[in-house]
Amino acid sequence: MITQGNINFFVNWGKERLDEMEATLTSLEASAAEMQSDVREKAAKVLADLGKQRDAFRETLKKQSQAGEAAWGEAKTKMDADWRVFEAEAGKYLESFGKQLEQQQATFKLQADAQLKAWREIADRLGGDAEKFASERRADIDVALKRMSADAAEAEKKLEKLKQAGTHSWSALMTALTETRHAFDRANEAAREAFKRAA
Template identity: 50%
Template sequence: MATQSSLHIYLNWAKERIDEMDATLAAFEAKVGGVQGEYRGKANDIIADLHKKRDEFQETVKKQAETNEAAWLRTKAQLESEWSNFEAQVKSYIETAGKHIDQQQSAFQEVATAQLKAWHEAADKVQAAATQFAADRRADIDAAAQRMKTDAATAEAQFQKLRQAGTESWTAFSAALTESRGAFDRANQAAWDAVKRADGPKS
């Protein structure tokens, strides 16, 4: 179980990024028809590059899915670099073709929805793992799952505030997504650490 919980940390981390990549691509593809003139070609080129980056990221994750924690630690640095490259291309798209606030809001909405879905799925997995333990070993896991849900609600409220403002820049949207993503990573780590502790020898 401890090894499995270590892998869950990385798999949840990677799945959250892939879901964001998919959501970003869906948002950009839905709006690219509205991009005018010379920018249309550039927008399509960036979208094609984003697809390629997402596919490479997903392929790397698939290769690691059944490996051990040490292999994941080696690969995570590569995946973080690929993620950074994807984010840089997203910024390039926004600067080139997505300057209209409705395009930015649409992309933000899609990515925020993907993040919140990842939060809830991860919390559900942690709660499912908790059921495998006796009650005296479950308290920390249940608490960690509840914290994940609370943090997800906080992120959702922040996203809602930005949506309602209606005129935020991509910089503000991106900062909110980055903050939520970091909170997700910390909550995910804490939750699976709780599972590992529960699986250890009883003190």
């Protein structure tokens, strides 16, 4: 039986992506104000398109937050494709309009901070949810939550190191975010499975 708690694992996945979209747009919009007027108009159009993609992602996440697991499977596939399009378009934007290393670093920092914040919030919320289970049914959950916390700490170290170095290429920064995002997904899925076994 699927409970609202299990469905939240899918929402966790979507919220983490949405938080990164928000961080990306915040960074890109801040730098657009400093551009020359002829370039600023082109950049504004691309930013508007990115904003529409983010809004559509947010709307899908909102609609799906009450859906069952089967519906989430289909929606997640589409949302994952939408996320990859957003990520690719943001990368093209930075290549076209944000060639300065500082802009790339600022965007990376905001994305990394958004990702780490999502890890912490979700781990805290799951820890609270785990308290509702009887102690004999919590062993798997506790293991999964400890693993999630350890993975989050490792991801934080990796991202902090990259943020402080400040000299990595955009592709190297995006590779690091992708790796930590996949670690988040694995930890989220492991916690989901642990909660299902304990239910």
